[in-house]
Amino acid sequence: xxxxxxxxxxxxxxxxxxxxxxxxxxxxxxxxxxxxxxxxxxxxxxxxxxxxxxxxxxxxxxxxxxxxxxxxxxxxxxxxxxxxxxxxxxxxxxxxxxxxxxxxxxxxxxxxxxxxxxxxxxxxxxxxxxxxxxxxxxxxxxxxxxxxxxxxxxxxxxxxxxxxxxxxxxxxxxxxxxxxxxxxxxxxxxxxxxxxxxxxxxxxxxxxxxxxxxxxxxxxxxxxxxxxxxxxxxxxxxxxxxxxxxxxxxxxxxxxxxxxxxxxxxxxxxxxxxxxxxxxxxxxxxxxxxxxxxxxxxxxxxxxxxxxxxxxxxxxxxxxxxxxxxxxxxxxxxxxxxxxxxxxxxxxxxxxxxxxxxxxxxxxxxxxxxxxxxxxxxxxxxxxxxxxxxxxxxxxxxxxxxxxxxxxxxxxxxxxxxxxxxxxxxxxxxxxxxxxxxxxxxxxxxxxxxxxxxxxxxxxxxxxxxxxxxxxxxxxxxxxxxx
Amino acid sequence: xxxxxxxxxxxxxxxxxxxxxxxxxxxxxxxxxxxxxxxxxxxxxxxxxxxxxxxxxxxxxxxxxxxxxxxxxxxxxxxxxxxxxxxxxxxxxxxxxxxxxxxxxxxxxxxxxxxxxxxxxxxxxxxxxxxxxxxxxxxxxxxxxxxxxxxxxxxxxxxxxxxxxxxxxxxxxxxxxxxxxxxxxxxxxxxxxxxxxxxxxxxxxxxxxxxxxxxxxxxxxxxxxxxxxxxxxxxxxxxxxxxxxxxxxxxxxxxxxxxxxxxxxxxxxxxxxxxxxxxxxxxxxxxxxxxxxxxxxxxxxxxxxxxxxxxxxxxxxxxxxxxxxxxxxxxxxxxxxxxxxxxxxxxxxxxxxxxxxxxxxxxxxxxxxxxxxxxxxxxxxxxxxxxxxxxxxxxxxxxxxxxxxxxxxxxxxxxxxxxxxxxxxxxxxxxxxxxxxxxxxxxxxxxxxxxxx
Numbered sequence: 001x002x003x004x005x006x007x008x009x010x011x012x013x014x015x016x017x018x019x020x021x022x023x024x025x026x027x028x029x030x031x032x033x034x035x036x037x038x039x040x041x042x043x044x045x046x047x048x049x050x051x052x053x054x055x056x057x058x059x060x061x062x063x064x065x066x067x068x069x070x071x072x073x074x075x076x077x078x079x080x081x082x083x084x085x086x087x088x089x090x091x092x093x094x095x096x097x098x099x100x101x102x103x104x105x106x107x108x109x110x111x112x113x114x115x116x117x118x119x120x121x122x123x124x125x126x127x128x129x130x131x132x133x134x135x136x137x138x139x140x141x142x143x144x145x146x147x148x149x150x151x152x153x154x155x156x157x158x159x160x161x162x163x164x165x166x167x168x169x170x171x172x173x174x175x176x177x178x179x180x181x182x183x184x185x186x187x188x189x190x191x192x193x194x195x196x197x198x199x200x201x202x203x204x205x206x207x208x209x210x211x212x213x214x215x216x217x218x219x220x221x222x223x224x225x226x227x228x229x230x231x232x233x234x235x236x237x238x239x240x241x242x243x244x245x246x247x248x249x250x251x252x253x254x255x256x257x258x259x260x261x262x263x264x265x266x267x268x269x270x271x272x273x274x275x276x277x278x279x280x281x282x283x284x285x286x287x288x289x290x291x292x293x294x295x296x297x298x299x300x301x302x303x304x305x306x307x308x309x310x311x312x313x314x315x316x317x318x319x320x321x322x323x324x325x326x327x328x329x330x331x332x333x334x335x336x337x338x339x340x341x342x343x344x345x346x347x348x349x350x351x352x353x354x355x356x357x358x359x360x361x362x363x364x365x366x367x368x369x370x371x372x373x374x375x376x377x378x379x380x381x382x383x384x385x386x387x388x389x390x391x392x393x394x395x396x397x398x399x400x401x402x403x404x405x406x407x408x409x410x411x412x413x414x415x416x417x418x419x420x421x422x423x424x425x426x427x428x429x430x431x432x433x434x435x436x437x438x439x440x441x442x443x444x445x446x447x448x449x450x451x452x453x454x455x456x457x458x459x460x461x462x463x464x465x466x467x468x469x470x471x472x473x474x475x476x477x478x479x480x481x482x483x
Numbered sequence: 484x485x486x487x488x489x490x491x492x493x494x495x496x497x498x499x500x501x502x503x504x505x506x507x508x509x510x511x512x513x514x515x516x517x518x519x520x521x522x523x524x525x526x527x528x529x530x531x532x533x534x535x536x537x538x539x540x541x542x543x544x545x546x547x548x549x550x551x552x553x554x555x556x557x558x559x560x561x562x563x564x565x566x567x568x569x570x571x572x573x574x575x576x577x578x579x580x581x582x583x584x585x586x587x588x589x590x591x592x593x594x595x596x597x598x599x600x601x602x603x604x605x606x607x608x609x610x611x612x613x614x615x616x617x618x619x620x621x622x623x624x625x626x627x628x629x630x631x632x633x634x635x636x637x638x639x640x641x642x643x644x645x646x647x648x649x650x651x652x653x654x655x656x657x658x659x660x661x662x663x664x665x666x667x668x669x670x671x672x673x674x675x676x677x678x679x680x681x682x683x684x685x686x687x688x689x690x691x692x693x694x695x696x697x698x699x700x701x702x703x704x705x706x707x708x709x710x711x712x713x714x715x716x717x718x719x720x721x722x723x724x725x726x727x728x729x730x731x732x733x734x735x736x737x738x739x740x741x742x743x744x745x746x747x748x749x750x751x752x753x754x755x756x757x758x759x760x761x762x763x764x765x766x767x768x769x770x771x772x773x774x775x776x777x778x779x780x781x782x783x784x785x786x787x788x789x790x791x792x793x794x795x796x797x798x799x800x801x802x803x804x805x806x807x808x809x810x811x812x813x814x815x816x817x818x819x820x821x822x823x824x825x826x827x828x829x830x831x832x833x834x835x836x837x838x839x840x841x842x843x844x845x846x847x848x849x850x851x852x853x854x855x856x857x858x859x860x861x862x863x864x865x866x867x868x869x870x871x872x873x874x875x876x877x878x879x880x881x882x883x884x885x886x887x888x889x890x891x892x893x894x895x896x897x898x899x900x901x902x903x904x905x906x907x908x909x910x911x912x913x914x915x916x917x918x919x920x921x922x923x924x925x926x927x928x929x930x931x932x933x934x935x936x
Contacts, residue, residue: 003582003815016549017821018901022831024716026853031688031717036819038589047815048551051808055560057575062559068568076563079518085553088529093539094745096879097870100535103528104744117511129601129746132788132800136641143644166800168793173612175644178793216499248500249507263801271805272576273566273598273765275747291640315640319542319604319633319734320745332525338515343508347493354496355484373499401572409568412789430484461571463778471770471782475759477595478585479769 003050004479007040016044038481057462058272059406065432067356069377069409069421070164070212072242072264074349076329077336080267084328094320098303104324105302109295111331112279118241118342119258120251121281125290127322131239134259134278135170135206140314141257141282141289142204142233143174148289148312154203154231160189162213162413164239167206176203183415187215187369189223198230208237209253210244210375212413213368214353214421224254233257233286241265242349242425243376246342257282265345266330277326288312293321348426349376352433356424359437364444368416377423381416391447391454393418398465399446399457403439535874536907538836540857540898541684541882542603542631543745544737546712546825547902548809549816552739556809566765566801570780571772576804577779580767583811590714590814591707591731592721593753598765599802603734604634606750607678607708608641609763609797610732613754614676614704615647616796617761621675621703627652627661629683630708632887650674659685659850659859663693669701676704679728681720682713685896686833686857687850695724707731711738711751713855715819715826720753730754739813740806749803749810760786763797828901829856832908836899839912845919849894857898859884859891864919866895872918878911 024032040047059066066073092101112124128134139157146154157171161180168178179197182190189207205227209217217223227234236250236258242265250258262268263276270276282290292313293304304321307313337345353374360380361367368379382393397407397420409421424433446454458464490496497505516524537545556562560575567573567580580598587596600606611624624642626635626649639649650669655662660683677698681691691707698705707720707728720728736748754762760783768782788795817825833856840846845863862869866883873880881897888894899908 002578002585004585012818012820013549013816014821016547016816017824018828019824020828021824022827024827024830025834027688027716027830027855028853030692031853033714033716033718034722037586037714037719037822039586039817039819039822040815041818041820042815044549044551044816047812048555051555051579051812051815052558054575054579055555055558057573057578058560058564059569059572060560061563064572066565068565071565073563073565077518079521081557081562083522083525086525086529088532088534089525090741090743091534091537091545092532092744093535093537093545093742093879094543095539095541095882096535096537097874100874100879101532101744103531106531107525107528114512117509120507129605130799130801132798133601133605136798140640140644165788165790165792165795166798169788169791169795169798172793172795173641173645173798175646218499218501220504221501244500244507246509246512247497247507248504252504252507269562269805270565271803272561272564272573272579272808273804274801275601275749275803275806276801316633316637317605317640318602318637318746319631320602320748323746324744325741325747332521334512335516335521335524336518339509339512341515342512347496350496351484351488351493354488354490358488373496397569398571401569406572407569458571462574463571463776464772464774466570466772466778466780467770468780468782471768471780472785474770475595475756475782476769477581477759477766477782478588479581 002479003040006042006046006050009041011041011043013044064404064406065428065436066406067408067422067424068406069423070239072423072425074267074425075427076267076269077333080329080332083332084325089328102302105295107328107331109297109302111327112295114334115279115281119281120249121258122284123287123290124279124281125294126279126327127291127317128278128280129318129323130276131259131261131278132166133317134280135166136173137280137291137317138235138257138259139170139174141286144289144314145286146203153200156201157203158197158205162211162415163206164212164237167237187213187372188217188219191219191222194226198226198232202230202232204233204235206235206237208240210240214375214378215369215372216375220253243346245345247346251283257286262326262330267333268326268329275323275326277323289314291317345426352424352426352428353377356422356433356437360440363441368419377421379416380420382418385447386418389447389451391451393420395455395457396443399443399454400439401458402460405436405439535877535879537879538881538897538899538911539879541896542734543742544900545742545902546737546900548739551816552809552812555812556805561808567781574779577767579808579811581769581779583807584767586814587751588753590711591753592719593731594756595759596751596753597762598767599807600750600752600764601803602748603750604637606732606752607634608638610706610730610752611638611642613730613761614706617758618675621673622646623648623650623674625650625652625669625674625677629654629661629685630678630680631684658852659687660689660852663690663697666697674703676706678706678708680708681717682710682855685850685859686854687852692724695728699726704729709733711735712826715822729758735810738810740809747803747806749806761796763799765802825901832899832903833858836897836908839908840915843916843919849891856900857896860895860897862893862895862919866893869918873914876914878914
């Protein structure tokens with residue numbers, strides 16, 4: 001039932017808005033709204049019950065193991081939420097003077113310092129509102145760098161064919177054409193193809209390492225050398241930073257610019273699809289081009305560095321300084337974890353992934369890259385299962401929902417047919433991993449014994465499999481009052 | 484676990500990483516602290532920042548948020564879920580977003596809404612890109628100077644690499660609005676869209692009907708940039724002029740998101756049905772399951788980066804789901820009547836504030852047109868000094884316009900939402916009067932040197 005179907009004309013919550021209906025003194029009739037908007041008229045309890053019940057139809061980290069590859073669905077400590085929502089922090093206006101926000105700015109400054117250490121970069125801007133915006137910032141900085149040198153011929157961004165879809169989409173938003181570089185059979189970038197692709201038109205290469213294939217790009221030094229010798233720059237997509245947090249620094253790998261997804265590695269909540277935060281870090285070559293504002297320090301005072309002090313900046317990406325509340329959660333997380341805690345993140349996320357991989361391989365699941373170590377995630381393929389039984393990766397995913405597990409990422413990376421990308425994260429206990437392994441094992445057996453049942457999954461959720469084709473063809477994007 | 488994997492130590496799991504990269508130990512990250520210690524630290528930082536009586540608006544507005552809103556939003560089932568890729572296991576988030584789309588489409592008078600963008604400023608950039616895509620011929624955009632100056636910078640930063648040019652329209656000096664007759668200067672200029680803010684950055688109401696009709700008569704899209712609270716009182720963009728705006732965008736923060744130093748907020752984006760396939764961002768559709776039962780799913784994904792890659796409508800991936808959940812619950816709790824009362828009270832309080840402050844000698848109102856809940860004042864003293872002196876009294880007196888609108892002189896943008904009381908306004912007036920009169924009597928440095936007197 002939709003919230004609108006609970007609505008009764010005239011019902012409401014008078015105590016939650018001003019009690020009196022103030023006079024509209026200065027808005028001429030021609031500007032006035034004639035018809036009331038379609039908002040529900042319900043009691044507070046009806047609203048609370050409706051949305052509480054809706055929440056219960058969700059799988060979430062707090063309720064379910066959520067091994068969604070490339071999304072790093074680790075536990076979100078409650079302290080991060082509570083401390084980021086202290087009243088003074090929530091009440092601060094974005095354009096309030098720096099003098100009224102020294103406590104807040106101290107947190108942001110220290111977060112910048114910690115992220116510099118984590119990435120091995122010279123400077124950080126916290127302003128990008130999400131990973132894709134961080135990517136945009138990084139590529140726009142590469143463009144600004146080449147333009148600042150009068151190097152106008154660099155029109156192309158190289159992207160491995162295994163890359164996230166955001167990478168090519170971002171390159172196009174920055175006015176570049178995209179050239180894809182193939183991957184070899186073991187999941188590394190094909191070096192000969194890269195050598196053939198670089199040239200005076202190369203602006204840069206966008207790379208995720210570990211890659212989206214769940215393996216570490218072993219030839220990273222060679223890649224860095226090839227791209228740099230051609231005059232291009234190296235951009236690091238930080239989507240998979242969790243795998244190397246506190247163990248390997250992207251700056252040491254030769255990257256010039258990197259974005260981080262704090263909603264992944266730094267455990268800020270995914271919130272049903274956001275808000276995220278995508279800070280961008282750069283080495284000394286690209287530092288002048290970082291987006292503003294950035295938190296600076298003069299003696300013991302914190303202040304905003306803006307276009308005035310950073311004239312080569314690519315500019316601003318949001319009306320304010322970024323998703324401050326998300327950044328505060330990341331800051332609290334980093335302080336709780338500390339240095340040693342961060343080192344353990346990479347260790348345990350890698351251990352958990354390799355453990356599931358080994359156990360599943362032992363039970364007859366087929367690995368996409370059997371000769372490789374898993375990083376914090378790994379890829380399975382159900383191509384053979386589909387040929388034998390008709391059960392697809394999507395069917396296995398839906399059946400996992402029945403067994404109380406959120407499905408891994410399906411059909412990504414695009415290079416591997418009928419695949420799962422599985423990322424358990426460091427916060428899951430061995431017992432939970434074992435339950436997941438057992439559930440996967442059961443499904444594999446079910447696929448052979450009762451394929452139709454698996455293909456009909458899920459059977460236990462509020463709805464059965466939904467008709468996506470109809471959703472796109474007969475668009476119903478808003479409820480309409482009938483009668 | 485190690486035995487199962489067949490390694491001796493965790494270190495062995497990293498043996499594919501080149502040796503010389505594996506020394507990346509952290510040095511600047513401090514030692515970890517207990518929850519109690521970090522709690523003490525954060526409380527001290529929050530205390531340091533204090534609380535102020537706020538009269539700043541300028542795109543972020545202090546409104547009362549009903550207690551139930553964030554209580555529900557921070558339930559783990561909303562807070563710790565992700566993008567609803569597995570629709571059957573995400574019906575809660577999906578239905579909520581469908582309800583949001585319904586509310587937002589109705590509030591703006593448009594056919595459809597997406598499930599949100601990052602914020603109002605980047606949302607405006609996305610709407611500009613959308614208009615250029617849909618227009619197919621023109622790559623120039625008419626951008627009034629009455630649009631939020633930082634929004635204009637953000638749009639510039641985001642669209643400039645795609646050879647899109649923003650052409651600024653100066654505002655009228657008396658009304659502080661875009662004068663419809665002045666648009667004839669731009670006829671024949673091959674523009675893809677005209678951006679129409681309502682209310683504009685000065686709080687002033689624009690001649691939206693005339694502007695919309697002019698845009699349509701000259702083969703361009705009309706993009707409405709609106710404040711969602713104001714829409715409880717003002718004509719929704721879908722009803723502007725003869726045909727209504729084509730795209731409506733804005734900052735969602737006023738609907739249930741705390742000020743929080745600037746984020747997380749969200750951008751809303753609505754459009755006419757004909758443009759839906761040019762929309763960026765997530766869109767939720769209602770459909771049926773295989774038994775014919777109603778359900779919700781992400782739809783029109785063929786526009787998006789994870790399918791279309793370099794041909795996507797945008798690189799946008801996440802939305803601002805959790806903040807949108809707050810807005811949906813906020814709108815559900817207030818209903819049409821409650822939202823209208825908030826809008827009315829904000830309008831009335833701002834008028835009361837303007838009336839009270841302009842009664843002070845040396846304080847005048849700059850523009851003569853109607854406003855929603857902000858207005859521009861001119862002081863007989865440097866604005867920065869006055870604001871600093873007010874700050875010392877615990878008052879944030881408004882947004883200094885001198886950087887972005889130097890031609891307005893010593894101008895200040897003020898706002899009083901429903902959260903400001905008569906006493907708050909009186910307190911502001913009391914201190915401003917002292918500051919302005921002192922400034923008249925004393926040498927210029929006196930206020931700065933001794934703000935507490």
